[in-house]
Amino acid sequence: xxxxxxxxxxxxxxxxxxxxxxxxxxxxxxxxxxxxxxxxxxxxxxxxxxxxxxxxxxxxxxxxxxxxxxxxxxxxxxxxxxxxxxxxxxxxxxxxxxxxxxxxxxxxxxxxxxxxxxxxxxxxxxxxxxxxxxxxxxxxxxxxxxxxxxxxxxxxxxxxxxxxxxxxxxxxxxxxxxxxxxxxxxxxxxxxxxxxxxxxxxxxxxxxxxxxxxxxxxxxxxxxxxxxxxxxxxxxxxxxxxxxxxxxxxxxxxxxxxxxxxxxxxxxxxxxxxxxxxxxxxxxxxxxxxxxxxxxxxxxxxxxxxxxxxxxxxxxxxxxxxxxxxxxxxxxxxxxxxxxxxxxxxxxxxxxxxxxxxxxxxxxxxxxxxxxxxxxxxxxxxxxxxxxxxxxxxxx
Amino acid sequence: xxxxxxxxxxxxxxxxxxxxxxxxxxxxxxxxxxxxxxxxxxxxxxxxxxxxxxxxxxxxxxxxxxxxxxxxxxxxxxxxxxxxxxxxxxxxxxxxxxxxxxxxxxxxxxxxxxxxxxxxxxxxxxxxxxxxxxxxxxxxxxxxxxxxxxxxxxxxxxxxxxxxxxxxxxxxxxxxxxxxxxxxxxxxxxxxxxxxxxxxxxxxxxxxxxxxxxxxxxxxxxxxxxxxxxxxxxxxxxxxxxxxxxxxxxxxxxxxxxxxxxxxxxxxxxxxxxxxxxxxxxxxxxxxxxxxxxxxxxxxxxxxxxxxxxxxxxxxxxxxxxxxxxxxxxxxxxxxxxxxxxxxxxxxxxxxxxxxxxxxxxxxxxxxxxxxxxxxxxxxxxxxxxxxxxxxxxxxxxxxxxxxxxxxxxxxxxxxxxxxxxxxxxxxxxxxxxxxxxxxxxxxxxxxxxxxxxxxxxxxxxxxxxxxxxxxxxxxxxxxxxxxxxxxxxxxxxxxxxxxxxxxxxxxxxxxxxxxxx
Numbered sequence: 001x002x003x004x005x006x007x008x009x010x011x012x013x014x015x016x017x018x019x020x021x022x023x024x025x026x027x028x029x030x031x032x033x034x035x036x037x038x039x040x041x042x043x044x045x046x047x048x049x050x051x052x053x054x055x056x057x058x059x060x061x062x063x064x065x066x067x068x069x070x071x072x073x074x075x076x077x078x079x080x081x082x083x084x085x086x087x088x089x090x091x092x093x094x095x096x097x098x099x100x101x102x103x104x105x106x107x108x109x110x111x112x113x114x115x116x117x118x119x120x121x122x123x124x125x126x127x128x129x130x131x132x133x134x135x136x137x138x139x140x141x142x143x144x145x146x147x148x149x150x151x152x153x154x155x156x157x158x159x160x161x162x163x164x165x166x167x168x169x170x171x172x173x174x175x176x177x178x179x180x181x182x183x184x185x186x187x188x189x190x191x192x193x194x195x196x197x198x199x200x201x202x203x204x205x206x207x208x209x210x211x212x213x214x215x216x217x218x219x220x221x222x223x224x225x226x227x228x229x230x231x232x233x234x235x236x237x238x239x240x241x242x243x244x245x246x247x248x249x250x251x252x253x254x255x256x257x258x259x260x261x262x263x264x265x266x267x268x269x270x271x272x273x274x275x276x277x278x279x280x281x282x283x284x285x286x287x288x289x290x291x292x293x294x295x296x297x298x299x300x301x302x303x304x305x306x307x308x309x310x311x312x313x314x315x316x317x318x319x320x321x322x323x324x325x326x327x328x329x330x331x332x333x334x335x336x337x338x339x340x341x342x343x344x345x346x347x348x349x350x351x352x353x354x355x356x357x358x359x360x361x362x363x364x365x366x367x368x369x370x371x372x373x374x375x376x377x378x379x380x381x382x383x384x385x386x387x388x389x390x391x392x393x394x395x396x
Numbered sequence: 397x398x399x400x401x402x403x404x405x406x407x408x409x410x411x412x413x414x415x416x417x418x419x420x421x422x423x424x425x426x427x428x429x430x431x432x433x434x435x436x437x438x439x440x441x442x443x444x445x446x447x448x449x450x451x452x453x454x455x456x457x458x459x460x461x462x463x464x465x466x467x468x469x470x471x472x473x474x475x476x477x478x479x480x481x482x483x484x485x486x487x488x489x490x491x492x493x494x495x496x497x498x499x500x501x502x503x504x505x506x507x508x509x510x511x512x513x514x515x516x517x518x519x520x521x522x523x524x525x526x527x528x529x530x531x532x533x534x535x536x537x538x539x540x541x542x543x544x545x546x547x548x549x550x551x552x553x554x555x556x557x558x559x560x561x562x563x564x565x566x567x568x569x570x571x572x573x574x575x576x577x578x579x580x581x582x583x584x585x586x587x588x589x590x591x592x593x594x595x596x597x598x599x600x601x602x603x604x605x606x607x608x609x610x611x612x613x614x615x616x617x618x619x620x621x622x623x624x625x626x627x628x629x630x631x632x633x634x635x636x637x638x639x640x641x642x643x644x645x646x647x648x649x650x651x652x653x654x655x656x657x658x659x660x661x662x663x664x665x666x667x668x669x670x671x672x673x674x675x676x677x678x679x680x681x682x683x684x685x686x687x688x689x690x691x692x693x694x695x696x697x698x699x700x701x702x703x704x705x706x707x708x709x710x711x712x713x714x715x716x717x718x719x720x721x722x723x724x725x726x727x728x729x730x731x732x733x734x735x736x737x738x739x740x741x742x743x744x745x746x747x748x749x750x751x752x753x754x755x756x757x758x759x760x761x762x763x764x765x766x767x768x769x770x771x772x773x774x775x776x777x778x779x780x781x782x783x784x785x786x787x788x789x790x791x792x793x794x795x796x797x798x799x800x801x802x803x804x805x806x807x808x809x810x811x812x813x814x815x816x817x818x819x820x821x822x823x824x825x826x827x828x829x830x831x832x833x834x835x836x837x838x839x840x841x842x843x844x845x846x847x848x849x850x851x852x853x854x855x856x857x858x859x860x861x862x863x864x865x866x867x868x869x870x871x872x873x874x875x876x877x878x879x880x881x882x883x884x885x886x887x888x889x890x891x892x893x894x895x896x897x898x899x900x901x902x903x904x905x906x907x908x909x910x911x912x913x914x
Contacts, residue, residue, distance in 0.1 A: 109506035211786045267774040267781050274771055277760035284718060284749070284757055286740040323560070344762055 006269070013043035016236035026389070027338055027353045030301045034357060038364030045367050046360070052235065057168065057314065059359035060248040061086070063352055065326065067259045068303035068332040070351040071296040073334050074263075075125060075275045077133035077344025080327050082304040085118050087323025088148040089308030094157030094318025104164050112305050118369035119142065119301020120294070127294040127342030141327070149320050158317025166378060167251075171244040182237075189243065190236020191254065197232070248310055255303075260348040272296065277344030298314030332379070333358055336386040357382075405811045407472075409434040409568060409599050415454055415466035420428045424450045425464070425623045437590055437600045439610040439787035442620035442645055442870070448603050451620070452570055456490045457483040471605040472570075485897075487567030497545045504541035507560045531559040535589060551582030558589065569593065570601045571683070575609060587613050605702050607909050611636040619644045642905045654877030655849065656858040660695035661880065664731075666864045671725035673713040673888075682722060683709040685888040691833065691864040696855060699868045699881035700904050706888035707868045708752055711835045715749035716742040729832065730814065743772060750822055752838035752868070753814075758822040761811030762793045765803060766792035768810050770819050773829040795824035800850060816847025823854060840874060852878050870899045884908060 038046045045051060063357045065082050072079050089111050096107040120139050148301045160163075176184045202225070207214045215221070241244055263269040274282040275289045283289050307326070312318050337354030339346025358379065410432040426445045432438045440448050445597040453459050457477030466622040468475050470486055477483045480490075483700055492805065497506050502526050505522050506833040528541035536556040545553060545706065554574060560841055561569055561652065571590075585607075590600055604610055610617060619626040619641060626644045630637065639877045669688045675681035683706050689699050699707045712719035713725060727734045729745050736742040742749075751757040759768055769792045770777050776790040792806040799820040803813060810821050812857030826834065836855070859865050875882050884892040884907045892907030 035704070159784070207786060211790070213786065213789055265782050266787070267778055267783060270767070270771075270774060270783060274760055274767075275763050280757050281760055282771070284716075284739060284751060286716075286738075286743045287771075288738075288740065344760065 068300035081137040084144035085304040085327035086308035113307020123294040123297025156319040186245035187240035194232035260303035411469040417464040436615040439614035447623040490570040491563040499546040667728040688698035698875035698882040703883035746832035748826035816843040
């Protein structure tokens with residue numbers, strides 16, 4: 001029986017605003033704090049242009065895969081096979097491009113399609129056969145790791161054609177002659193991105209106000225946008241003063257924006273959250289839960305394949321070790337970013353911040369010379385701590 | 397069935413004095429007194445929600461001492477049960493309606509689940525089997541102790557439950573609707589068993605809706621209504637008048653708890669013909685048996701029946717086949733055959749089903765009011781697949797005002813709303829799909845009187861707007877107060893139909909009881 005509790009008194013708008021949004025900004029604040037900490041601890045090495053570029057390159061594939069993993073986790077499932085799938089696809093790419101000399105673009109398409117098929121097979125067992133995703137993807141993890149070693153014959157294949165390498169180690173072509181070591185095209189691209197974001201924020205705020213919808217306080221809004229503008233501008237400046245904007249950063253940015261839009265604004269995105277929030281209620285509202293779960297796995301397969309290609313291009317070889325343990329970083333990124341293991345909750349921005357939080361920690365600790373042993377200990381504790389804080393916040 | 401010692405002179409084994417129990421503002425029991433004498437079979441009757449199960453949960457310690465008012469005396473001493481183990485130690489054993497056996501374990505394992513013959517913590521299998529055989533013999537079962545529960549029929553499972561109770565040296569056996577899911581032979585066997593227990597000095601409390609069974613075995617009958625004791629009848633003082641029991645069970649004044657409406661009834665817009673549904677797991681069990689119904693525009697039709705009559709199963713199977721298997725029959729909407737083979741199509745055809753279980757099947761509790769309202773009709777707040785958040789918010793605000801949902805805005809989590817407001821959110825969700833036919837399953841379950849009145853007003857508005865409304869409810873006064881016509885369902889069939897103005901609780905109850913007696 002339910003306990004009737006009528007008449008909820010409306011709290012003051014400002015306090016409720018902070019309370020509601022603390023969770024969203026908490027993660028960002030943690031990231032900033034960690035960046036500042038390592039910047040100081042490493043004596044300024046962390047934010048050196050070269051290092052920033054490195055952090056982006058090192059974490060790009062984690063971010064790409066975390067976008068797919070977020071959707072899976074939101075539906076209440078998990079995918080443990082992404083590392084193996086990424087590695088397998090890397091091996092496949094090596095086979096196609098290096099050994100068989102297949103056209104690069106055709107190879108890339110084949111790799112992405114195979115990734116999608118792998119996702120479809122696993123998704124079929126999870127969605128239609130109702131086998132727990134943990135088990136299906138644990139099996140997938142073993143199967144594709146095995147396949148990869150089989151096709152590579154436990155040796156590395158490489159090097160890849162130069163154009164393919166550009167996927168990870170290439171930079172945006174400079175259209176304007178750079179002065180004073182600054183890659184202007186890249187810098188302008190970064191600034192444009194920041195301005196577009198701020199402009200979008202202003203537009204949606206104006207729209208909300210004309211329709212009389214409650215909005216965040218003006219002061220906060222302006223402050224937030226200044227911070228966004230400054231932060232992106234600064235990172236763009238740093239990156240542009242090294243080698244310019246890496247191609248993979250463009251891919252990543254496009255995917256982040258696309259998935260952010262998809263999850264926030266589209267019907268299908270909304271339905272995915274509904275399935276994760278309460279699958280039975282969603283089904284009784286006419287949502288085809290099974291089909292959606294299936295497609296989130298297909299999507300994950302394609303993104304794992306893309307991640308695998310990025311890694312292969314970066315290492316410039318397909319090695320049997322590639323992709324090992326990726327699944328853990330990817331899943332950790334989602335959970336640190338506030339996704340709920342029970343489904344229904346999680347944001348694209350959260351997963352991206354989570355991925356970079358892990359990335360900055362990896363990088364910072366390596367610079368500080370902390371051994372891989374204690375790095376793992378610390379990362380594990382951060383994951384546990386982040387989720388504890390989240391659970392605590394929800395219980396309040 | 398008279399014992400040598402007259403019942404009146406026997407000492408009470410159990411006395412419950414002035415028991416009151418509330419859930420929040422809802423009073424489930426108020427000042428209930430209930431006395432059971434040593435060695436009798438005492439029947440406890442009342443409508444769904446009258447408080448029978450709550451009373452038994454108080455007795456068995458499910459609701460611990462301190463969570464209710466009043467006192468419990470067992471063997472003349474006051475008892476403070478902290479949990480179910482405390483009451484079991486004294487031999488008070490309750491067998492619930494939903495059997496608590498573990499399907500993939502054997503009979504012996506189930507009977508000695510918690511404790512049983514063992515040597516130094518190691519199970520003594522031979523001894524277990526021997527004791528199990530003895531216990532099974534007492535309840536008239538000849539199955540081998542290693543038989544898995546899942547291979548037994550419901551009737552035999554019930555007997556295993558009783559054998560399990562006997563293994564704990566039972567003194568007071570409580571059976572919650574023991575024959576509800578049994579066929580006639582199994583029911584008769586069970587009743588015989590109860591009589592035999594009585595001869596062996598075991599006292600029983602039996603909750604049941606089946607008056608013919610009660611009058612056959614019970615020594616005394618206590619009637620509960622709205623959480624109060626209406627009275628106790630002694631079956632040995634004269635013949636049991638079933639009508640008298642029914643009257644006592646349902647008597648209640650209707651006052652002005654239901655808003656008035658002048659029905660404007662139009663053409664038939666919803667027809668179900670020869671609808672049959674089988675149980676999703678037990679494929680031989682037919683849950684809905686070839687039923688047909690028609691509803692007109694502007695008409696409110698009630699479906700009455702006891703729990704397990706097949707009402708929800710009927711509604712959900714019609715609504716996108718969300719229940720059951722091997723579904724056959726046709727649905728016609730506005731005279732044309734409609735495709736309701738999945739929820740999406742059913743919604744498109746103009747059907748809406750408001751679930752009886754809003755927390756698990758109706759709402760996404762972690763999401764806000766706005767997202768819950770738009771969920772079943774996201775197309776209505778979006779263009780080319782992209783949601784217009786302003787439009788969505790406006791729709792939500794409109795419903796919030798219209799349905800008088802009390803919240804500080806539409807961004808409030810539905811999990812934090814009261815039952816009545818949650819129900820209004822679920823209703824809003826379905827109204828937003830623009831249905832012609834609404835099926836409301838227990839629309840006022842667990843909500844307070846004020847919110848109930850508002851829900852009834854909404855039902856009236858919908859009917860006035862020319863919609864066909866079907867209300868499934870276990871509360872008969874509610875059906876009488878809101879419906880133009882009431883159909884009575886029993887064991888998957890419609891067994892009676894009563895026009896609104898002629899409907900009384902007695903003639904509805906009688907339609908059910910008459911059927912049961914057969």
